[in-house]
Amino acid sequence: MKDTDIKRLLYTNLLCIFSVFLSIFIPSFFLDNFSILETHLVWLGTCSAFVTGANLLLYLVVKPNVSSKRSSLSHKVARVVRCWLYFLASCFFLHIIFVLYGAPLMELVLETFLFAVVLSTFTTVPCLCLLGPNLKAWLRVFSRNGVTSVWENSLQITTVSSFIGAWLGAFPIPLDWERPWQVWPISCTLGATFGYVAGLVISPLWIYWNRKQLTYKNN
Amino acid sequence: MSRMQKISVLLFLAWVCFLFYAGIALFTSGFLLTRLELTNQSSCQEPPGPGSLPWGSQGKPGACWMPSRFSRVVLVLIDALRFDFAQPQCSHVPGEPPVSVPFLGKLGSLKRILEVQPHHARLYQSQVDPPTTTMQRLKALTTGSLPTFIDAGSNFASHAIVEDNLIKQLTSAGKRVVFMGDDTWKDLFPGAFSQAFFFSSFNVRDLHTVDNGILEHLYPTMDSGAWDVLIAHFLGVDHCGHKHGPHHPEMAKKLSQMDQVIQGLIERLENDTLLVVAGDHGMTMNGDHGGDSELEVSAALFLYSPTVLFPSVPPEEPEVIPQISLVPTLALLLGLPIPFGNIGEVMAELFSGGSGGGSSRGDGDASHPDSPALAQVSALYINAQQVSRFLHTYSAATQDLHVKELRRLQELFSKASARYQHLLQHPREAEAALSSLTADFQQFLRGARAVCIESWARFSLVRMAGGAALLAAACLLCLLASQLAVAPGFLFRPLLLIPVAWGLTWTLLYAGVSVTTGSKLDPVVLGAVAAAGSLLPFLWKAWLSWGSKRPLAPLLPVPRPVLALLLIRLATFFSDSFVVAEARATPFLLGSLILFLVAQLHWEGQLLPPKLLTTSRLGSSAPTAPPRHSGTHALLLGIGLLLFTRLAGLFHRCPEETPACRSSPWLSPLASMVGGRAKNLWYGACVGALVALLAAVRLWLRRYGNLKSPEPPVLFVRWGLPLMVLGTAAYWALASGAEEVPPRLRALVAGASAVLPRAVMGLAASGLMLLLWRPVTVLVKAGAATSRTRTILTPFSGPPTSQADLDYVVPQIYRHMQEEFQGRLERTRAQGPITVAAYQLGSVYSAAMVTALILLAFPLLLLHVERVSLVFLLLFLQSFLLLHLLAAGTPVATPGPFTVMWQAVSAWVLLATQTFYSTGHQPVFSAIHWHAAFVGFPDGHGSSTWLPALLVGANTFASHLLFAVGCPLLLLWPFLCERQGPKKRQSLPGSESEARVRPEEEQEEPLMEMRLRDAPHHFNAALLQLGLKYLFVLGAQILACALAASILRRHLMVWKVFAPKFIFEAIGFIVSSVGLLLGIALVMRVDGAVSSWFKKLVLAQQR
């Protein structure tokens, strides 16, 4: 049971990575002179859309959490609305955090916000897909010994690595290399993306490696 | 026993500080360069080298190496006259609006002269060598040499120039030198002037005294004719820059005034006189100088003669020449020998000879057909001979200069001079030879200058390595000892004896060896030997334990994320970009640490009630106590901290290296604001910040009940602090409105603005004295028969200890007393009971600390500009929130040992650094707030230098001092937060009524800081550990700075970024370590006072 879980996790993660790559290549078919650095905001939008799409697809296909007891239409709609609200709230929350960390308050608002959107895509959207709009469950997953399945474990790892990637992405900004990617927030978005992809790669491997030690309470 | 422990803790920390100091001193002596000052003099009789000159003029009066072109010179030195101040502005294009920058195009007389008499005048852009401080520039402008970096610090303690210089040559040639202006010249050239009018240069806020003083004497002196060289050094432009910046309307006025001066001089000039108008350096966008940014190193240089001076018309764009070119040029034009140590290059075109005025030129020259070109080459030849002689003498005295390059230069020179001699013998040769000779001499002179520039940046690698090794060993000692200090069987006494014995042995050994060999005893080396010697036993032990394969865990006790953060911080010292951007990088790292702390709290399950979480493993790190805060509480603390950090970041001053960045306008004094309404609003905000600070401290003391105490320090907080606030507010009102005061009140205002700051500082000092005298701020009520009976609300309780341990005798007495009182209370309620109420012993240490900090903060705040008071308010709020957040994550180990976590110390140091920047400082010399020296001393300090240095130092390192003194709060705060435990959440202790109603709750009363008292051994160990950890984090920073400076010593930015950073970090370390010792000593003083207080209670009880 567990090994199959890990295998499924690996495939889903590969799909997510694939969606990130698609977001780099697909738009260049439709848009002239598309490149990650030149038309960064466009890429941010597509990347966010693709990753969200991949996560939704996985949610519908794999359904890792089989806990929806009541499934009336109104309930579903309410759930979707709440997910939207959560997503928006997380975007604004991250935006505020960025500003508190030193992002410009007035200038580059759109850039900062899109960065928040992308980082939310990498972190909040998987949480929403896996755990639903349930803050207590989120808090549980992100505490010591709080995970109950490989999915949650993977979620934990990808989320943390996305944040760390975004954090590390801030470091090249002050350097005097004069590269185009050192401009706010390009290095941070790139860092977040690398962190997300790295998390997706690492989590199945890490879980596989530590499968003897990992005992999930509910499994 | 306990006292011995305290003393040995303090002495041990002092010893560790000494280790660091010795390392810093050793490194500095190898890193900060000095130049050998030769005392040789050039003389008229002795030509600079062999070979004949085209003039047989050596014997003639008034002509030494070359015949003099001018017999008199007027040198007008306008301090900080940047090149663009003097640059003529082209009349603007009709379509565009005229540019209205205050400093542009104000020197109209220069422009007029350049247009009307292009052969008489020339404007140059003179390239200044850093450091661009006035004294260094004056040295360079008279000696023609390059003052080194180490001189930069001695700006206020100038010394007479020992090297050969223009003034010395002038006086020995019998010229009458008249000086007026900046009194720096008095120190540099004592007794050299035939007549002098000195005016104090120190008060940079005073724009007019020096200039008006000069103007009073300038024209009369000139008309009297009793001078050969007239030097006028105007300071108004520089002071205007310091006070208002170049973009202020005042600058336009000042420059227009200078324009009139130049105009007046030009009208009075006679034909034998040369007029030189020069700036000694430029100024930055903020009006400061000292570094080497483009704006600082470009100065204006203007030459004018009533006779024709230049053969050609000026070029479109003024020529760029090194500033020291003026020295050999002036010397030769005046017929003087070039100063011995000059490495400047003559401005050859001035020697091509004008048409009319060349009355004093020699005969041989006039008959020569190629005379202008030959004269140029001859001037260059003499100059090259002199530089060659200097290089020869200098390289014989030291091994500084690059030998290979020197040989190449000598070859170049000897070839060129041979060709020159050949040319003199065969004067009919082509002009091409002359121009190639000119090029060769110029190449030699420039090469020589480059060699000197490079070699006067040479280091003693041995000392640098030794210093760095000493720093590293001291850091290692801190790291290991901080782990050992809290180990159970830790002994304090041998801590000190062994190292001191070893250190003394080695010192004596070294002293003996150096005395017997007869070499000079170098105090720096002596200190380093003592430090290294005292470190030996420790290093030996560390080596042994390493050999015996002890686990490496104690070597890296720092939690890994914190370690990563520390390493990142240390790594940033190695990048000039990050050092420049530290003002932004530090809040970022601080914010990361804060969010990490919050996340860790959540991860450990301390943020949320455990019922929300599925499982909670009971690990060693997870405390058994339930969380002391609600989750939102810690989250809010974190967000609030981030918010305050960001707000403090709004006050920031830009480093010169980032032109795109705009400094916060809030760091300028209110006096420089133009709008009246905005000024009043800001003034209100600043006073509001003061009041808020005062209210916050009072609220805090009230909350913990210490404000009720009738002790003198508390009375001082109640009455003295508001007085200080009043004094500060009044001083600010005077300072910000001083310009608008009616003249008849000027004297009154001046007097008040001297008295008020001194009064505030005096009040603060007396408050600190009171605090030291009676540091126990508790309320004791002993006596009979008050109707309002009070029970003991002291936080002491717990099961009585079984053993009568000597160490714990006072707590024992304390507990005994408690039982006694309770018994009596019950027995003798009717017959006038003896009641004792000691309020708020639980916060007695922190109360003293907080009082001390606020008393320290006020004088420091006074030294800053008004609006920095908001930063001080933020500082207190930030540290309050940070302490709460840290306390939330610190388990209180009840019996001890107590520890201070690494993340706490790291966050504290980061906060100190962040405050350093948000109070408007930068680790560069040009950003030092010199105006702090005038707080309370509006007229300057006379000849005293230590007091202004102290004031400026206190301003610069205010945040270092405050945070270091407040460091023990890191240890105390978790105990303080104990009161918010779940047991007593509803009933606030401190409300007497409740305690009276429910006396049985005393058992529940949290012990808070009395837990520390109950275990004096652990308390001392924790203080020691705290000190060592703090010293480690600071020491690692200074080590990283030293390593960065030594590894990157050939980096382009070494003098601009790394060396100033190292110096600031080193001084900051010294200030912090002293502050740390003071803070710990204060805690110990309180502890001692609490002990004697207990004893007194016992005595009173036994009566």
Ligand SMILES: [Zn+2]
């Ligand atoms: Zn100057």
Ligand SMILES: [Zn+2]
């Ligand atoms: Zn100046």
